[in-house]
Each structure stands twice: as C-alpha cells, then as structure tokens.
Amino acid sequence: MRDRWTDFTLRAPGSRFAGHALLAFVIWILLARLNMIIDAQMSYYLALAAMYATAMFGMTILVGLSGQVSLGNGALMAVGGYVFALTSMHWKTVPILGLPWNAVWSMVFAGLGGIIIGLIIGALGARLRGPYLAGLTLGVAVGIPSIINRYPSLLGGEQGLKLIVPYPEGGYPEQVLSEDAQFDDSALDEFLVDESAVVQAPLEEAAPAEGDLLTLEDAQQGVAQEDLLTLEDAQQGVAQEDLLTLEDAQQGVQDMPTDAPISEATPELATDPSDAFTTASDFVLQQWQASVAIAVACIVGFLALNLVRGRQGRVWQAVRDDPVAAAVIGISPSGGKISAFVVSSMFAALSGAVFAQILTLAAPSAFGLGLSLSLLVGVVLGGRLSLIGAVIGALLIVWLPEWVDSLSAELGMPRQVADNAPNLLYGLLVVAVVLVAPRGIMGGVSGLMSKMRRSSAPPSSG
Amino acid sequence: MKSFAIRTVAVSTIVGLMAVGTAGAANAADPGVTKTQITIGTTTPLTGPASPGYKDVSAGANAYFAYVNKSGGINGRSVNLVIKDDQYNPTTTITKTNELILNDKVFAIYGALGTANHLAVVDEINKQGIPDVFVNTGSNAFDNVQKYPYTFPYFPSYAVEAKVMAKYIQDTPDLASKKRCFFYQEGEFGENAGQGFASAGFTTWTAQASYLPTQIAQGFGAQVTRLKASGCELVVFFGVTSATGVLLRTAAALQFRPQWMVTSVGSEPTVLAGIVGSVPATRAAMTGMYTPSFLVPITDVGNPYVSQMKTVVEAAGLPWNFYTYYGANTAYVLSQALKAAGPNLTRKGLVKALQDNAKNFRSAAVVPFVITKSSHQGLTGYYMGQYDSAGAVVRLGKPNEIYVAGNAGGSLAKVATFKPAPPTKKLLP
Amino acid sequence: MGSFLDYFLGGIANGAVIALMALALVLVWRSTRVVNFAQVGQAMFTSFIALTAVNITGSWLIGLIVGIIAGGILGFIVHVLVMRPVRRADASGAIIATFGVLIALQSLAAMIWTAEPRAYPTPIEYAGLTIFGRVVPLTGYDVFVFIVMIVLVLFLTILLTKTKLGLSMRASAFNPEVARLSGVRVSRMLAIGWIIAGMVGAVAGVLIAPISSLSPNTFDIFLVFAFTAAVIGGLDSLVGAVAFGIGTGLILSLVTGYSDASNAPIVALILLALNLWFKPDGAFSHHKARSV
Incomplete structure (x- = not known):
C-alpha cells in the first residue's frame, strides 16, 4: 500500500502538480454536475459527504500517514465553524487589509484558526505515544465544547451562533421576517375570567356523562364515527363546529368565549413559500450547500494530494515507521508529527466552516465527541492510508446510519427494540468491518487487487 | 493518469449509486395531504x-x-x-x-x-x-x-414558570421570609429561568449554584455543600428530572432539608420515583416539594x-x-x-x-x-402543586386558581381563575 | 475552612469511583495493550444483570457476585469474538472496534432494560458521616467504596507482580513472541486479562450505580474521566490510576465548589495538558519517554 505513494515521486514535480490540478478540477465539474441533477435530499447528503471528506483528508494524513491517533478532530472542526460564524457575523471589512468582507475571507480565517490550534495540540502531542495522545485528544474533544459553553455571551452557549446564509437565487421568494423577538401579551387578558363570575364547582362535576367517555374497547377498536354523527345529526342537525358550544350548554358551563369565524382573512401570510419550494427544478438551499462543500473538498483534496504524494508525504511516513532512522537522515520527528497535526487541523477547521454553513449554525452539540469518533470511524473503515479511503469513509459516515435506519424500519419490531436496533446494527457493523478489513475497505480492496494481479501475472521463468 | 481515471469513475459511481438508492417519492401537489x-x-x-x-x-x-x-x-x-x-x-x-x-x-x-x-x-x-x-x-x-x-x-415557557414561582413565593408569607437560593442547569434552561426571575425582581439570591448535564452521574456533593453552607432555606431548582433525583438524594445524605421548589420539567413523578427508589430519607425529601404544573394532575x-x-x-x-x-x-x-x-x-x-x-x-x-x-x-401559566407523602402532586390554591404571565420581560405573573371546558365526546376532535 | 474539608471529602468520594473504572482500563492495557472504550459499556451491562439478581433475591451481595461472574464472562466474550480477531488491526482499528462494542452493548441494554434510569440499592445507608459534630459530604457508602478500591488495588498488585500468572500475563502483553518461546500460553493469558478486567469493571459498575443511578448511558462520563486518570497516571500503573482517579474527583469537586460547575471541564483539560507536557508517559510510568 505504501509503495503506491512512492510510485509517483519519479514524476517531475511540475507535471505532477498539473495532473493533480486537472484531477481535482474534473472531479469538481463532475460533482457539480451531479449536484444539479439529483434531488434536494441527495444534495444534502452530498454536501455532508463532501464536508466529511474534507476533514477526512486531514485524518488520512494524521492517523494514516503520520500514525497519530486523534479522538479530537471534531473539536478542531468547531474552531473553524466558530471562526467562520464570528467573522461573518461581526466583520463588515477584513481587519488590517481593509477589504470588504465576503465568505471566502471567513473561510481563510477559519483555516488560520485551525493552523494555530493545530500547532498548539501538535506541539503537545508530538511528545506522546499512542494511547497518551488518544487521552490528550479525548480531552480536547470534551474540553473545547465545554469552553464554548463557558462563554455564552461571545459564543452563544448551548444554542450556538446562528449563521445568516446567503440564499440561492430562485430558491425561495423573499419573505419579510423580522429579526426581533416580539412578545405580545395583550391577547392574554381576554382569557382571564373574573374570579367572581366563575361557578365555584370542582372540575369533576363538569365531567361529561358516562356514555361520552371512551372505553378501553373504544381505544382498541375505535369508535364508529358514523354512529356518533347520525346520533348528533338526529338530535340537532347542526354542523360539527357547533358541537363544542352545544356540549358546553348541556353541561351548564359557559367557560370560554366562542367566536371568531374561520372565514376571516389572514393578511400576515401573503405568499405560501411551499408552492415555490415543491417545484423540483429550482436551485434549492441544499444544492447551494453542496456546491460550497464540493468546492472546498476539491481544493482541500488537491492540497492533500500534493502533500501526500510529495516530499512531505514521505517525511510523515518516515517519522511514523522509524523516527530514529528519520532523525539520522535529517528529518525532525517532532517537526513531522507537528506538521501533520497542523495540516489535519487546518483541513478540519475548513470542514467545520463548511459544516457551520450546512447547519446554518455553529453550536457545541454539533461538534461533540460523537463527531470526533465518527471521523475516526470513517477513516479507519474507509482505509487510513489513502485519500480514496478518506472519501469512502466520508460516504460511510453519511450513508451507514441512514441505511441501518431504513433497514431496521422494515422489520416491524416492538418499539423498545425497534428504536435501538439501528444503533445496535451500527455498532456491530463497525466491529465487523474492522474484523473483516483491518486496514479499512480501501486497504482490503487494494490487498485483493494486488493478490489478483499476482495470480494473473504470467510465470516469470521461461 | 490511468489510475486517476479509475478512481474518479469509482467515486462518481458510488455517489451515483447512493443517489439511485434513496431518491424517489412522488411529487404531491399539496405536500403531505391526500384524500385519505x-x-x-x-x-x-x-x-x-x-x-x-x-x-x-x-x-x-x-x-x-x-x-x-x-x-x-x-x-x-x-x-x-x-x-x-x-x-x-x-x-x-x-x-x-x-x-x-x-x-x-x-x-x-x-x-x-x-x-x-x-x-x-x-x-x-x-x-x-x-x-x-x-x-x-x-x-x-x-x-x-x-x-x-x-x-x-x-x-x-420556563420564563413564565420562573415568574409564577416568584409570585407564589411573594404571596406566601412562609416562603417569602425564607433565605432563597437558586440551583440551575447550565445553558439556556437555567438562563431563561434566571431572566424570568429577574423580571419578577428576584435578582439577588442567598446563594447560587449550577451543574452541567454531564455532572448528573457524579452527584451534586459540591453544589449541595455550597447551598447548605450558605444557609439556604428555600431552594429553587431548574434542572431535568434525573438531576432532581440526584439532588434530593445528595441533600438527604448531607441532612440538608430546605424547602424545595422544582420546575415542572424536573419533577416527573414516575421517573423521579424510579431514581429515588425506596430510600426513606430521599422519599421524605420529596414530600412537600413544590412544583408548578399546567395539566390536570x-x-x-x-x-x-x-x-x-x-x-x-x-x-x-x-x-x-x-x-x-x-x-x-x-x-x-x-x-x-x-x-x-x-x-x-x-x-x-x-x-x-x-x-x-x-x-x-x-x-x-x-x-x-x-x-x-x-x-x-x-x-400561558401554571398552577402550583406540591408532592404529598404518597409521591403524587396535589394542586394547591382555590379551585381553578392559576398563575399566568406573558413571555415579555415586563409582564409579571398574575393570579387568575380559569375553568377549562370538558373534553369532547369520546375524546374525538 | 469547613467548606474546604467538605469539598475535599466530597471530591475523594467522587474520585474513588473514577479510580475504580480507571483500574479496569489499566488492567486491559497491561494485559493486551488495548485501550478498552467498551469498558464502561461492559460495566453498565453487568450492573443491569446484577440489579436483576438483586431484584430477584433481595440481596446486594448476591447481586455483586452475579455481576462479577457476568463481568468475567462478558470480558471473555468480547475478547474471543472481537479483540482476538482484531489483533491484526493497528491501534486506531482496535479503538474503533471497542467503540463499536460500546455502542452495541448500550443499544442492547436499552432494548432489554429500557433507557429509564433506575435506583440501585446500597449495602450501607447512603447518609453523610458526622465528623466533629457536623455532617460532611462523605457517606458511609463512600467509605465502603474506598475500602473496596484499596483492597482491589492491593489484591491486583500482588496478583500481577508476585504470582506466576501475573508475570506470564505481563510477558504475553509486552512481548508475545518471547513469552511464547518460554512456554507461556499467550492466548490464554490475554483471555485471562480480559476476564479479570471485566470482573473489576463489574465491581466498579455495581459500586457506581447507586451514585449515578443505572441507565445505558449514565456511565459514559466516567469513561472520559477514567481514561484521563489512567493516562495521567501512566497506563501501566494501578497505583497511578487510583491516585489520579481520586485527584480528578478532587479537582472537579473543588472547582465546582469554589468557582463554577462550568469551569470544571476546562480546568481538567488544562491540567491534563500540563501533566502530559511534563510527563508524556504518565506520572507513574516505569519507562522513560522516548527521546525522539
């Protein structure tokens, strides 16, 4: 597997660079085209997959190439998400440069934030062996959301920061929505019955007659509505809406004013946006989200390709495989480890910035330990040594839970079992994949391919 | 470049397959409503x-x-x-x-x-x-x-509930004279309640303490110690039911016996009984606990x-x-x-x-x-309830007496009488 | 000053249960070189089995014994079905596998016993002790937990360092090839390591359950704290796990008592980072950190 990467080092750097650029461009065109032909729900999945792939490229470098286990990359994504949210909320112009702000600047600063946090954690982590690094990054995964919760005035606390996302053209018709909370309590007063006017009777006395109560049999079999209707029709011959007042009268309690005819117009709701939404051909929010996520994933993928297949990729592997030997040939082991952390943290932060745009929200709960663990699950299951493995991992994270959900939905089990069946299946599947393909799906595939190649090759001696 | 092409095809095929797998469902003119x-x-x-x-x-x-x-x-x-x-x-x-x-x-x-x-x-x-x-x-x-x-x-809302609690405390001489303390869950839950109390004029407390949801499993020893050391006589609690159970148990163990007043969200009787179990001291702490509610008990x-x-x-x-x-x-x-x-x-x-x-x-x-x-x-409001020794919530006050308040900051809780209508026939709409 | 004593004693009570869970993590690490994220899941699952036994027999002790047996069996099952086959994978693969086991156990427990938290009885009344005429946040039950923890550490230390079984287990974990050549049945030793860790985890679970109440997820937070304590203590060291388990409990209690609950995780993170900066292999580790 590792030889794969070194194959490419024989090429001239320039042509390799151009090849990677072309590859990234072609994939971008293909995915952008795909985004236009699939429905909104699929676009949403595509956006998520591209966002996860962005973070997963960093995981491939960190966990796969440089051999450092991280349980905390989800929290690094939070850094990017929050930098994006804060800068896009508060900046009209870019500080120092004085240029007008736009979303690309927020992405750049999110990436910078990732680099800084990556340096800090990388410097701490470079001295640590496997499980100790896992312990540190677990602390980061749990600690960063706590820090966010600690400063609610700046970071929005539990509810997070709400992003204003530029809506795509032709998406929804503009609806005039005020941003301010407005409580109108005047309506409350009309409900408050004057104490003296109320018949001071215990509630039980106002209970309906025995025959009006539903029985267990009713609840199990249902009540034949025709019977009820005929009975009432026979008695009163009135429309259903009138029944409420009628019964009130029968009970001798006039508790609530009953007026407000239904036919009155509702001026507030001038347009029904759902009409526009259901026409499938429009460029909807999900497609816009996917196009952002795809663009970032392709740029990050291009960077990752160059790093992984260039000198830096070999440095990381050398440090992972034998730090002492690496030091002998002049490679700084801690430098290699820290640089892997910085790159992966930058990718995570960019991915987090995209995630915040997909969620239209940066909230601590979105970047919890669960996210960090899914990133590790993705990179381990996909195959931690190749960028394709990263993409497969990203697809797995998005698709596996959905598939497991739909699978268990069809089984028709009792509620307590059915509710938990998807998680059980998910856990078992994770274990199964690690057992069947310890180097991930991509590792398994390339292992199979090389086996086939060997068996199909002609005998070398003649 | 060949391997690039293969990989590209592989990726787009997978994405494409996913698309085929989950796409579908007919476009209804009126979403979610059919004749039947x-x-x-x-x-x-x-x-x-x-x-x-x-x-x-x-x-x-x-x-x-x-x-x-x-x-x-x-x-x-x-x-x-x-x-x-x-x-x-x-x-x-x-x-x-x-x-x-x-x-x-x-x-x-x-x-x-x-x-x-x-x-x-x-x-x-x-x-x-x-x-x-x-x-x-x-x-x-x-x-x-x-x-x-x-x-x-x-x-x-929690804000209305806090206003109702404040009003009830002010109107009940026995409660108004007590040194009152506030214990809440970190985050918007406690925050909303705090705002509600603030608008009712409850800005100072003898002591305040808070907990993180992750701390429930570890017990509230430190928080209860602080409340007890401050001499709290009435503790208003805004947290989830599992936290209420832990709080009562910790307090019982430390022989801290203030008057409790717990949010409706934090006092579901069956869940609470499950957590409290059959420990007599904790059960005793539950008796007399105030809790607002809004449905018929x-x-x-x-x-x-x-x-x-x-x-x-x-x-x-x-x-x-x-x-x-x-x-x-x-x-x-x-x-x-x-x-x-x-x-x-x-x-x-x-x-x-x-x-x-x-x-x-x-x-x-x-x-x-x-x-x-x-x-x-x-x-728009709550009635005040209280746990009896059997673990049931008893509605307090005159018949049909409730407390109502608006969500706006300036709106204070008022005592009112509200008599709800009986259910429709066979509980059908 | 009085409240300092209270926060201190309360912290020790909190720390003892963290230490117990950390012990189980260290045992698995010592015997198989795997960080077992499923440990809290196994402890939770066996505690449910123990609670079932308590409800049937009415005896706390029988519950404990049933729990310990179940813990050993579950440890063995996890080892045979998952961890032994997974040894071909690297560290991240093994972590993910134990993570998968954790999710599976939690869902299974929710299927069988529902997600609602339950009270777990104590053998000793859960009431604060009176010291110098005042009630402190340390209950008789906490003291009981503390004593069990000390006894367990002593017992395990003797077992692992003074007996032939313990030495064979260490040899199998550190260098399976050499151990095999010197006649140790490595695979059996690994299995025994998982069984013992499962039993210790079961004890931890049964002792934690009365404090946290029992549901499929209530032990989750102890995984984070126990793992942190084990890492700071040096994953090989039983004493380190116990010392830093109690230390973690103390810090959480003091920070919560003197400042604010929301500061506790942040202080814990900073102390974790500082500890690892100065002691990259844990405070009680027997090895020197690699200098590269």
Missing part, C-alpha cells in the same frame, strides 16, 4: 442519554392518532405521524428534518423536541412555510410571530381528560406517565386544529385554524392557550 391521509413528522430523542422519558412523548401522541384513525380519522383522513430519532443532537435534527420535508413530504412538523435542536431548523421550516406546531420545549424563543409565523409553541384519575387519555395510552401498550399523557394531549389539540382547518386542508388553513380557534380547543391543560395573529405564546 395527513402525514406529519416529528424529531425527538428515541435513543441516547436524553431518551429516558422524552421517547414516550411521540409514542403517546401516536397512540392518540391511532385511536382517531380507528374512529374514522379527521375529516375522513387518517393521521400518519413519522417519528425520527435525532438522539438530541442538533446536527442529526437537521438531517432528520430534511428527510421529513424532502423524503416523507410531511404536511407539518409536530412536537419537535429540544431547544437547541429546533433552533437549528426553525428558520428553514418557516422559510418554507411549513406549519411547525407544538414545539416541545419551554424556551420562549419560538414565541415570535414576526420571525416564526408558522411556529406554534404549546409548553408554557396525572394522579387525578376521576378527571375525564386523565381517565380517557390513560385509556388511549394503555390501549396502545404504553406506560402511563407524564410524557405519554403530554404527548396524547397535544395530539388531541392538533387533531382539533386539523378538524377546524376543514376538509380542504392546506398549510395556510391550519395556521389560520390555530390562530382563530385556539381558544376553543379542549385539552387537559388548566391554563389559557393563547394563539392569535399577534401572539404565539401557547400555554
């Missing part, structure tokens, strides 16, 4: 740490809809409630809400649970003009007609709402507790709204039916239900 069916959807935690109790709310609602469906449905249509598990994670809530809207093509979102969870999707739901009825949270953030014209809370089985909803819930094989009760109750209210919206059911029609007819809807709530063109407050 209304499809609505909810997001709620069915699994994970937040699932205890909460998972029963949607099940209780489904039990009521099943009963209505068997009895001929609403205006000839049966109600199909699609329940999605979001594990109380806002990210998952977004995914699941997208699925409800785009795949299941729901007519309305109903009973979505969790403040942070629902805040993540509420803008989008409103932009698309999808009715968003009876959000299951006490945050007052969703009472906002201008910003969220399609969103309708039901649960009376669940133990009042002679009440026609309680008895009938209990029948509906138990007929579906579900446990009878506050969560199933609350779920069945909001389903009952929604069914009346759907019926009032008439046979030509549209989203705008449902919104209008809610705004015009909310005051005529029957329910087990014993406080006014306010939805108008200018206010989406939902339930």
Whole structure:
C-alpha cells in the first residue's frame, strides 16, 4: 500500500502538480454536475459527504500517514465553524487589509484558526505515544465544547451562533421576517375570567356523562364515527363546529368565549413559500450547500494530494515507521508529527466552516465527541492510508446510519427494540468491518487487487 | 493518469449509486395531504442519554392518532405521524428534518423536541412555510410571530414558570421570609429561568449554584455543600428530572432539608420515583416539594381528560406517565386544529385554524392557550402543586386558581381563575 | 475552612469511583495493550444483570457476585469474538472496534432494560458521616467504596507482580513472541486479562450505580474521566490510576465548589495538558519517554 505513494515521486514535480490540478478540477465539474441533477435530499447528503471528506483528508494524513491517533478532530472542526460564524457575523471589512468582507475571507480565517490550534495540540502531542495522545485528544474533544459553553455571551452557549446564509437565487421568494423577538401579551387578558363570575364547582362535576367517555374497547377498536354523527345529526342537525358550544350548554358551563369565524382573512401570510419550494427544478438551499462543500473538498483534496504524494508525504511516513532512522537522515520527528497535526487541523477547521454553513449554525452539540469518533470511524473503515479511503469513509459516515435506519424500519419490531436496533446494527457493523478489513475497505480492496494481479501475472521463468 | 481515471469513475459511481438508492417519492401537489391521509413528522430523542422519558412523548401522541384513525380519522383522513430519532443532537435534527420535508413530504412538523435542536431548523421550516406546531420545549424563543409565523409553541415557557414561582413565593408569607437560593442547569434552561426571575425582581439570591448535564452521574456533593453552607432555606431548582433525583438524594445524605421548589420539567413523578427508589430519607425529601404544573394532575384519575387519555395510552401498550399523557394531549389539540382547518386542508388553513380557534380547543391543560395573529405564546401559566407523602402532586390554591404571565420581560405573573371546558365526546376532535 | 474539608471529602468520594473504572482500563492495557472504550459499556451491562439478581433475591451481595461472574464472562466474550480477531488491526482499528462494542452493548441494554434510569440499592445507608459534630459530604457508602478500591488495588498488585500468572500475563502483553518461546500460553493469558478486567469493571459498575443511578448511558462520563486518570497516571500503573482517579474527583469537586460547575471541564483539560507536557508517559510510568 505504501509503495503506491512512492510510485509517483519519479514524476517531475511540475507535471505532477498539473495532473493533480486537472484531477481535482474534473472531479469538481463532475460533482457539480451531479449536484444539479439529483434531488434536494441527495444534495444534502452530498454536501455532508463532501464536508466529511474534507476533514477526512486531514485524518488520512494524521492517523494514516503520520500514525497519530486523534479522538479530537471534531473539536478542531468547531474552531473553524466558530471562526467562520464570528467573522461573518461581526466583520463588515477584513481587519488590517481593509477589504470588504465576503465568505471566502471567513473561510481563510477559519483555516488560520485551525493552523494555530493545530500547532498548539501538535506541539503537545508530538511528545506522546499512542494511547497518551488518544487521552490528550479525548480531552480536547470534551474540553473545547465545554469552553464554548463557558462563554455564552461571545459564543452563544448551548444554542450556538446562528449563521445568516446567503440564499440561492430562485430558491425561495423573499419573505419579510423580522429579526426581533416580539412578545405580545395583550391577547392574554381576554382569557382571564373574573374570579367572581366563575361557578365555584370542582372540575369533576363538569365531567361529561358516562356514555361520552371512551372505553378501553373504544381505544382498541375505535369508535364508529358514523354512529356518533347520525346520533348528533338526529338530535340537532347542526354542523360539527357547533358541537363544542352545544356540549358546553348541556353541561351548564359557559367557560370560554366562542367566536371568531374561520372565514376571516389572514393578511400576515401573503405568499405560501411551499408552492415555490415543491417545484423540483429550482436551485434549492441544499444544492447551494453542496456546491460550497464540493468546492472546498476539491481544493482541500488537491492540497492533500500534493502533500501526500510529495516530499512531505514521505517525511510523515518516515517519522511514523522509524523516527530514529528519520532523525539520522535529517528529518525532525517532532517537526513531522507537528506538521501533520497542523495540516489535519487546518483541513478540519475548513470542514467545520463548511459544516457551520450546512447547519446554518455553529453550536457545541454539533461538534461533540460523537463527531470526533465518527471521523475516526470513517477513516479507519474507509482505509487510513489513502485519500480514496478518506472519501469512502466520508460516504460511510453519511450513508451507514441512514441505511441501518431504513433497514431496521422494515422489520416491524416492538418499539423498545425497534428504536435501538439501528444503533445496535451500527455498532456491530463497525466491529465487523474492522474484523473483516483491518486496514479499512480501501486497504482490503487494494490487498485483493494486488493478490489478483499476482495470480494473473504470467510465470516469470521461461 | 490511468489510475486517476479509475478512481474518479469509482467515486462518481458510488455517489451515483447512493443517489439511485434513496431518491424517489412522488411529487404531491399539496405536500403531505391526500384524500385519505395527513402525514406529519416529528424529531425527538428515541435513543441516547436524553431518551429516558422524552421517547414516550411521540409514542403517546401516536397512540392518540391511532385511536382517531380507528374512529374514522379527521375529516375522513387518517393521521400518519413519522417519528425520527435525532438522539438530541442538533446536527442529526437537521438531517432528520430534511428527510421529513424532502423524503416523507410531511404536511407539518409536530412536537419537535429540544431547544437547541429546533433552533437549528426553525428558520428553514418557516422559510418554507411549513406549519411547525407544538414545539416541545419551554424556551420562549419560538414565541415570535414576526420571525416564526408558522411556529406554534404549546409548553408554557420556563420564563413564565420562573415568574409564577416568584409570585407564589411573594404571596406566601412562609416562603417569602425564607433565605432563597437558586440551583440551575447550565445553558439556556437555567438562563431563561434566571431572566424570568429577574423580571419578577428576584435578582439577588442567598446563594447560587449550577451543574452541567454531564455532572448528573457524579452527584451534586459540591453544589449541595455550597447551598447548605450558605444557609439556604428555600431552594429553587431548574434542572431535568434525573438531576432532581440526584439532588434530593445528595441533600438527604448531607441532612440538608430546605424547602424545595422544582420546575415542572424536573419533577416527573414516575421517573423521579424510579431514581429515588425506596430510600426513606430521599422519599421524605420529596414530600412537600413544590412544583408548578399546567395539566390536570396525572394522579387525578376521576378527571375525564386523565381517565380517557390513560385509556388511549394503555390501549396502545404504553406506560402511563407524564410524557405519554403530554404527548396524547397535544395530539388531541392538533387533531382539533386539523378538524377546524376543514376538509380542504392546506398549510395556510391550519395556521389560520390555530390562530382563530385556539381558544376553543379542549385539552387537559388548566391554563389559557393563547394563539392569535399577534401572539404565539401557547400555554400561558401554571398552577402550583406540591408532592404529598404518597409521591403524587396535589394542586394547591382555590379551585381553578392559576398563575399566568406573558413571555415579555415586563409582564409579571398574575393570579387568575380559569375553568377549562370538558373534553369532547369520546375524546374525538 | 469547613467548606474546604467538605469539598475535599466530597471530591475523594467522587474520585474513588473514577479510580475504580480507571483500574479496569489499566488492567486491559497491561494485559493486551488495548485501550478498552467498551469498558464502561461492559460495566453498565453487568450492573443491569446484577440489579436483576438483586431484584430477584433481595440481596446486594448476591447481586455483586452475579455481576462479577457476568463481568468475567462478558470480558471473555468480547475478547474471543472481537479483540482476538482484531489483533491484526493497528491501534486506531482496535479503538474503533471497542467503540463499536460500546455502542452495541448500550443499544442492547436499552432494548432489554429500557433507557429509564433506575435506583440501585446500597449495602450501607447512603447518609453523610458526622465528623466533629457536623455532617460532611462523605457517606458511609463512600467509605465502603474506598475500602473496596484499596483492597482491589492491593489484591491486583500482588496478583500481577508476585504470582506466576501475573508475570506470564505481563510477558504475553509486552512481548508475545518471547513469552511464547518460554512456554507461556499467550492466548490464554490475554483471555485471562480480559476476564479479570471485566470482573473489576463489574465491581466498579455495581459500586457506581447507586451514585449515578443505572441507565445505558449514565456511565459514559466516567469513561472520559477514567481514561484521563489512567493516562495521567501512566497506563501501566494501578497505583497511578487510583491516585489520579481520586485527584480528578478532587479537582472537579473543588472547582465546582469554589468557582463554577462550568469551569470544571476546562480546568481538567488544562491540567491534563500540563501533566502530559511534563510527563508524556504518565506520572507513574516505569519507562522513560522516548527521546525522539
């Protein structure tokens, strides 16, 4: 597997660079085209997959190439998400440069934030062996959301920061929505019955007659509505809406004013946006989200390709495989480890910035330990040594839970079992994949391919 | 370059296969409504740490809809409630809400649970003009007609509850004279309550303490020590029920016996009894605890709402507790709204039916239900209850006496009398 | 000053249960070189089995014994079905596998026993002790937990360092090839390591359950704290796990008591980072950190 990467080092750097650029461009065109032909729900999945792939490229470098286990990359994504949210909320112009702000600047600063946090954690982590690094990054995964919760005035606390996302053209018709909370309590007063006017009777006395109560049999079999209707029709011959007042009268309690005819117009709701939404051909929010996520994933993928297949990729592997030997040939082991952390943290932060745009929200709960663990699950299951493995991992994270959900939905089990069946299946599947393909799906595939190649090759001696 | 091409093809094939796998579902002209069916959807935690109790709310609602469906449905249509598990994670809530809207093509979102969870999707739901009825949270953030014209809370807000508590304390000489302390869950839950108390003039406390949800499992030794050392005589607690159980147990162990007043969200009797167990000291701490509530007490089985909803819930094989009760109750209210919206059911029609007819809807709530063109407050108040030695909540005060308040900062709690109407025949809409 | 004593004693009570869970993590690491994220899941699952036994027999002790047996069996099952086959994978693969086991156990427990938290009885009354005429946040039960923990550490230390079994287990974990050549049945030793860790985890679970109450997820937070304590203590050291387990409990209690609950995780993170900066292999580790 590792030889794969070194194959490419024989090429001239320039042509390799151009090849990677072309590859990234072609994939971008293909995915952008795909985004236009699939429905909104699929676009949403595509956006998520591209966002996860962005973070997963960093995981491939960190966990796969440089051999450092991280349980905390989800929290690094939070850094990017929050930098994006804060800068896009508060900046009209870019500080120092004085240029007008736009979303690309927020992405750049999110990436910078990732680099800084990556340096800090990388410097701490470079001295640590496997499980100790896992312990540190677990602390980061749990600690960063706590820090966010600690400063609610700046970071929005539990509810997070709400992003204003530029809506795509032709998406929804503009609806005039005020941003301010407005409580109108005047309506409350009309409900408050004057104490003296109320018949001071215990509630039980106002209970309906025995025959009006539903029985267990009713609840199990249902009540034949025709019977009820005929009975009432026979008695009163009135429309259903009138029944409420009628019964009130029968009970001798006039508790609530009953007026407000239904036919009155509702001026507030001038347009029904759902009409526009259901026409499938429009460029909807999900497609816009996917196009952002795809663009970032392709740029990050291009960077990752160059790093992984260039000198830096070999440095990381050398440090992972034998730090002492690496030091002998002049490679700084801690430098290699820290640089892997910085790159992966930058990718995570960019991915987090995209995630915040997909969620239209940066909230601590979105970047919890669960996210960090899914990133590790993705990179381990996909195959931690190749960028394709990263993409497969990203697809797995998005698709596996959905598939497991739909699978268990069809089984028709009792509620307590059915509710938990998807998680059980998910856990078992994770274990199964690690057992069947310890180097991930991509590792398994390339292992199979090389086996086939060997068996199909002609005998070398003649 | 060949390997590049292969990989590219492989990637796009996988993505393409995924597309084929999950795409589909017909485009209905009127989303979620056919001649025979209304499809609505909810997001709620069915699994994970937040699932205890909460998972029963949607099940209780489904039990009521099943009963209505068997009895001929609403205006000839049966109600199909699609329940999605979001594990109380806002990210998952977004995914699941997208699925409800785009795949299941729901007519309305109903009973979505969790403040942070629902805040993540509420803008989008409103932009698309999808009715968003009876959000299951006490945050007052969703009472906002201008910003969220399609969103309708039901649960009376934490801020109102805090105002009610403050009013009750002020009006009860025995409580007003006590040194009062505030213990709350970190985050918007405690924050909303704090704002409610502040607007009622409760800005200073003898002592304050807080906890993080993750600390529940470790016990509240440090917090209780602080409250006890400060000489607190009345402790107001805003936290979830599992935290209340831990708090009472820790306090009992430390022989700290103040007067407790606990939020309605933190005092579900059956769950509390399960956590407290049979330890006599903790059981004793529970007795006399004040807790506001807004539904007819669940133990009042002679009440026609309680008895009938209990029948509906138990007929579906579900446990009878506050969560199933609350779920069945909001389903009952929604069914009346759907019926009032008439046979030509549209989203705008449902919104209008809610705004015009909310005051005529029957329910087990014993406080006014306010939805108008200018206010989406939902339930507007509480009555004060108190635990008796048998572990049941007893309603205090004169018959039909309640406390109401608005969500606005300046609105204070008022004592009022409110007599709710009896249920409709056979509890059908 | 009085409240300092209270926060201190309360912290020790909190720390003892963290230490117990950390012990189980260290045992698995020592015997198989795997960080077992499923440990809290196994402890939770066996505690449910123990609670079932308590409900049937009415005896706390029988519950404990049933729990310990179940813990050993579950440890063995996890080892045979998952961890032994997974040895071909690297560290991240093994972590993910134990993570998968954790999710599976939690869902299974929710299927069988529902997600609602339950009270777990205590053998000794859960009431604060009176010291110098005042009630402190240290209950008789906490003292009981503390004593059990000390006894367990002593017992395990003797077992692992003074007996032939213990030495064979260490040899199998550190260098399976050499151990095999010197006649140790390595695979059996690894299995025994998982069984013992499962039993210790079961004890931890049964002792934690009355404090946290029992549900499929209530032990989750102890995984984070126990792992942190084990890492700071040096994953090989039983004493380190106990010392830093109690230390973690103390810090959480003092920070919560003197400042604010929301500061506790942040202080814990900073101390974790500082500890690892100065002691990259843990405070009680027998090895020197690699200098590269």
